[in-house]
Amino acid sequence: MDTPATLTFSKLACSKGGRLLFKDVDCTLAAGHWLYIAGANGVGKTSLLRMVCGLAPVEAGQILWNHTPIGAQHDSYRQDLCYLGHLNALQESMSVQENLMFTSALGGIALDVQKAKSVLERFGLRGRSQQLVRHLSQGQKRRVALSRLALSTARLWVLDEPYVAMDEAGIQMLSDLIATHLDHGGLAVLTSHQRVPVGTHTAQLLELKAP
Amino acid sequence: MKTSVTHWFKFASPQNFYHLAGKLWPWFAALATVLCAIGLWIGFFVAPVDAQQGQGYRIIFVHVPASQMSMFIYLVMAAWAGIGLAFNTRLSGMVASALAPTGALFAFLSLLTGALWGKPMWGAWWVWDARLTSTLILLFLYLGFMALHASIDDPRRADRASAVLALVGAVNVPIIYFSVKWWNTLHQGASVSLKGSSMASTMLTGMLVMVVAFWMYAIAIALFRVRNIILDRERHTEWVKHAVA
Amino acid sequence: MTPTPNILGAGSVMLAVLKREVALGLRQKGEVLTPLVFFMVIASLFPLGVGAESGLLLRMAPGVLWVSALLAAMLSLQRMFATDYADGSLEQMVLSPTPLGLLVLAKALAHFLLSGVPLVLMAPVLGLQFGLDSRALGILMLTLLLGTPTLSLIGSIGAALTLGVRGAGVLLSLLILPLYIPVLIFGAGAVEADAAGLGFGGHVSLLSALLVLSLFFSPFATAAALRISLE
Numbered sequence: 001m002d003t004p005a006t007l008t009f010s011k012l013a014c015s016k017g018g019r020l021l022f023k024d025v026d027c028t029l030a031a032g033h034w035l036y037i038a039g040a041n042g043v044g045k046t047s048l049l050r051m052v053c054g055l056a057p058v059e060a061g062q063i064l065w066n067h068t069p070i071g072a073q074h075d076s077y078r079q080d081l082c083y084l085g086h087l088n089a090l091q092e093s094m095s096v097q098e099n100l101m102f103t104s105a106l107g108g109i110a111l112d113v114q115k116a117k118s119v120l121e122r123f124g125l126r127g128r129s130q131q132l133v134r135h136l137s138q139g140q141k142r143r144v145a146l147s148r149l150a151l152s153t154a155r156l157w158v159l160d161e162p163y164v165a166m167d168e169a170g171i172q173m174l175s176d177l178i179a180t181h182l183d184h185g186g187l188a189v190l191t192s193h194q195r196v197p198v199g200t201h202t203a204q205l206l207e208l209k210a211p
Numbered sequence: 212m213k214t215s216v217t218h219w220f221k222f223a224s225p226q227n228f229y230h231l232a233g234k235l236w237p238w239f240a241a242l243a244t245v246l247c248a249i250g251l252w253i254g255f256f257v258a259p260v261d262a263q264q265g266q267g268y269r270i271i272f273v274h275v276p277a278s279q280m281s282m283f284i285y286l287v288m289a290a291w292a293g294i295g296l297a298f299n300t301r302l303s304g305m306v307a308s309a310l311a312p313t314g315a316l317f318a319f320l321s322l323l324t325g326a327l328w329g330k331p332m333w334g335a336w337w338v339w340d341a342r343l344t345s346t347l348i349l350l351f352l353y354l355g356f357m358a359l360h361a362s363i364d365d366p367r368r369a370d371r372a373s374a375v376l377a378l379v380g381a382v383n384v385p386i387i388y389f390s391v392k393w394w395n396t397l398h399q400g401a402s403v404s405l406k407g408s409s410m411a412s413t414m415l416t417g418m419l420v421m422v423v424a425f426w427m428y429a430i431a432i433a434l435f436r437v438r439n440i441i442l443d444r445e446r447h448t449e450w451v452k453h454a455v456a
Numbered sequence: 457m458t459p460t461p462n463i464l465g466a467g468s469v470m471l472a473v474l475k476r477e478v479a480l481g482l483r484q485k486g487e488v489l490t491p492l493v494f495f496m497v498i499a500s501l502f503p504l505g506v507g508a509e510s511g512l513l514l515r516m517a518p519g520v521l522w523v524s525a526l527l528a529a530m531l532s533l534q535r536m537f538a539t540d541y542a543d544g545s546l547e548q549m550v551l552s553p554t555p556l557g558l559l560v561l562a563k564a565l566a567h568f569l570l571s572g573v574p575l576v577l578m579a580p581v582l583g584l585q586f587g588l589d590s591r592a593l594g595i596l597m598l599t600l601l602l603g604t605p606t607l608s609l610i611g612s613i614g615a616a617l618t619l620g621v622r623g624a625g626v627l628l629s630l631l632i633l634p635l636y637i638p639v640l641i642f643g644a645g646a647v648e649a650d651a652a653g654l655g656f657g658g659h660v661s662l663l664s665a666l667l668v669l670s671l672f673f674s675p676f677a678t679a680a681a682l683r684i685s686l687e
Contacts, residue, residue: 017365018447053551055686057299057367079553087544093483094476105472106552108465296680351634358630362621371684372617376631379613379677383635386666390638397645 004031005066005080005155007052007187013060014047021047022208023060031155034178034188034198039208045191046086048208049160052189053083065156079108082154084162088145090133096120096144097129103148111151119150123173138165143173150177157181159190171196225302225441226450232434239431246424250276253417267331271414274324276421277317278346282384284314284429285349288356289381292374304370305444307377308360309437313429315353321346341395345388352380366444469554470562477566487535492574495528499582510587517586518596518647522603522640524582525575529604530629530636532571533611534618536563537682541619550686557675560616560682564608564674572604592647595656599643602663609670610635616681639666 006028013023021044029035037045050056052063054070054077063070070077090099097116104111120129123143133141142165149157157178163171171194178188179199188198222228254272288310295303325343326336337343356373363369445451481488502520503513540546549559579600580593588596614632618624646659 018367018444055547055550055683057687075553075555078551081551083547083551085544085547087542087547089544089548091476091480091539091543091545093480098476098479102472102476103548105469106548106554108469108553110468348634348637351630355631355634358627359617359621362618362623362627365687368684368687371687372681375613375677375681375684376617379635382673383638386638386669387634390641390662394641394645397649 003066004185005187006030006064007035007156007189008064008067009061010064011061012048012051012058012063014044014051014056015059016044016047020059020211023211025061025206025208027204027206029187029189029204031185031187032182032201033204034182034190034201035206036195036203037189037191037206037208043208043210045208046160049083049085049158049189049191052156052158053081054078055083080155081158082107082149082152082156083158083160084145084149085160086164088141089148090141090144092134093132095130095132096125096136099133099144100129100147100151104151107152107154109153116147116151119147120144122150123147124169139167139170142166143170146170146174146177155186157186157188157190159188161192162190163192163194163196175199223300223302225305225445226448228302229438229441229454232438236431236434236438239427239434243424243427243431246420246427250417250420250424253413253420258413258417259411267328270324270328272417272421274321274328275418276425277324278321278342279422280425280429281314281318281321281346281349281353283426284310284317285352285377285384286381288314289377292370292377295370296374296378301367301370301444302441304367304374305437305440306433307374308370309433309440310429311353311357311360312436313432315350315357317425317429318346318350318353322350339395339398341388341392344395345391348387348391349384352384356380466554466558469552470558473549473559473562474566477563478569481566481570487532488570488574491528491531491571492578494531495524495575495578496582498524498527499585503585513586514588515648517583517588518592518644520586521579521582521596522600522644525579525600525604526607526633526636526640528575529571529607530611530632532567533608533615533628533632534625536567536612536615537619538615538624541685546682547686550682556679556682560612560675560678561671564605564612564678567608567612568605572600572608575604576600588647592651595647595650598660599646599656599663602660602667603639603643606639606663606667606670607636609667609674610639612678613674613681616678616685619682619685639663642666 008029009025009027011023012025014021025048027035037048039045047056051058052070065073065077065080089103091102094102097111097113100116101111117129120126123146125140125143125147128136128140133144136144146162149159159178162174166174175196175198178190179201181188182198182201222231250272254269258269258272260266288307291303291310292307294300295307322343325340325346329338329340329343330336356376359376360369360373363372442451442455446455499521502516502524506512506516537546540549550556552559576597579596583593583596611628611632614628614635617631618628621627642659642662646656646663649659650656
């Protein structure tokens with residue numbers, strides 16, 4: 001593995017609809033650690049996550065991946081990034097396997113079908129790889145989205161309320177997944193209304209407040 | 212040298228531009244009125260009667276300048292929109308939005324005067340002349356720009372989306388113009404113009420004066436309009452609350 | 457360690473997008489067939505509106521068929537991005553290391569295959585209703601074959617700009633119909649020019665030029681518009 005990655009926020013500010021949500025946010029996250037973003041509803045947690053992905057514009061300040069601004073990195077940054085938002089990014093009319101093949105291809109890797117089957121089995125979706133996503137329950141769809149995470153080779157995981165609509169078993173699976181990811185030198189940034197422990201890794205806390 | 216550049220950059224802030232525009236627009240409005248008066252006087256009283264078309268041709272003094280301004284304003288609007296996209300400045304998008312209605316108005320004026328000219332000439336209120344048709348399409352492009360902007364709630368996203376549209380439109384304007392000309396010549400269409408008669412120098416002077424008059428008007432009204440847009444967009448800030456109080 | 461995508465990698469990703477779009481289109485046949493039926497209906501409205509006098513029909517055939525094809529192609533533009541926007545797949549495409557412009561190109565190509573090609577194949581059948589001879593039908597098909605990809609490419613810009621916007625369908629039409637006009641003029645004009653003995657070569661070259669131009673420039677505009685819509 002090459003040099004450990006770092007994610008840095010430098011004097012970050014965000015505005016939405018003309019209103020300033022937060023400003024002067026500084027933070028450094030090292031490899032093997034995870035960042036828990038806390039704050040009241042509407043303070044801008046999702047906006048911050050989307051800024052990290054490069055989906056939302058930055059009002060002021062910079063986001064640095066390995067000490068280089070993400071704006072300057074384009075493709076190589078996105079190679080290292082895996083985002084799980086509120087939406088599952090699953091096409092209802094296609095099967096679980098077809099969906100995983102597609103999202104894998106988007107990430108630049110061909111899907112290893114055997115590995116996919118074992119990941120699905122781990123998430124309690126054994127034998128469902130040919131089933132259309134439309135026929136799955138809400139919780140099962142969420143687990144398919146998590147499988148995407150498990151199959152990704154990205155070093156930075158950005159998760160927006162990943163525990164929503166999950167039962168206890170699912171929550172445990174996810175937190176184990178994140179723990180393994182961190183053990184291998186990955187980084188994770190997440191928001192959640194539930195404080196779920198991730199293995200033995202203590203969270204680095206970032207509290208967002210309105211200015 | 213450096214100080215003068217930074218001096219101009221200070222006007223990129225909406226607040227400073229608001230005050231600058233407030234001082235400038237009455238001057239442009241005055242210039243526009245004076246030049247318009249001169250231009251129309253030349254057009255309607257000084258310029259000689261045309262050999263082929265008699266008095267009716269005089270509408271050219273409004274029709275051609277309006278037509279040219281509508282095209283010119285579209286390019287200026289697209290340029291401001293492009294600057295806003297490239298440098299992420301808020302003011303550029305506001306200026307582009309301020310220009311659009313005026314450009315549309317000139318396009319409409321050009322079509323209206325074209326019809327007024329065409330009626331005595333061809334007996335019809337509309338002819339599928341190359342310039343008229345291109346101006347009609349330009350009007351659609353303006354309306355599309357304004358419609359897109361109006362339908363997006365977030366002003367920042369609205370500015371950026373309509374900026375992309377304006378740039379795509381600007382690239383297409385020459386293509387559309389060329390294709391319409393091709394279409395018109397193939398179909399031996401009617402032409403609303405002074406073809407076949409030479410232009411007396413007074414006619415040219417008159418049209419030039421009107422072009423400049425319209426230009427001054429466009430600047431004046433755009434400055435005026437952009438002030439209102441600034442007030443609306445920046446209404447959360449302190450200086451606007453003071454200014455409006 | 458994942459290798460950075462090389463040119464071949466980008467091609468495979470584009471192929472994956474293309475295959476997915478086509479597979480979805482084939483599964484949701486209704487969505488693909490409706491514009492085709494629309495094409496037939498609009499083309500049939502004209503004789504009903506202006507009378508079935510054969511000379512008149514023959515003269516207006518290329519224009520009518522081209523306008524009908526254009527409107528039908530436009531009908532299906534919204535599905536290019538709307539479903540993916542709604543379920544979050546579009547975000548994943550924007551976040552892909554493969555350049556977004558290439559993915560957009562793949563989507564526009566899929567749109568052409570699913571909507572343009574059926575129109576090209578249906579056109580001669582309708583052309584017969586208007587009394588066009590086989591030479592004219594051939595020219596018509598050629599112009600549609602060259603023109604419909606351009607319509608898909610230019611249309612993708614409009615589809616991207618109006619994502620998630622109120623009244624997107626009608627607004628999309630207002631935005632791109634002016635941009636479609638050059639394609640319409642050269643496409644419809646070819647048959648008439650040939651009938652007048654001027655040959656259709658000029659029109660075909662111009663259509664090809666428009667296609668090449670839109671191949672190069674529209675992916676940029678569409679990608680920019682998509683990013684703006686996702687902000």
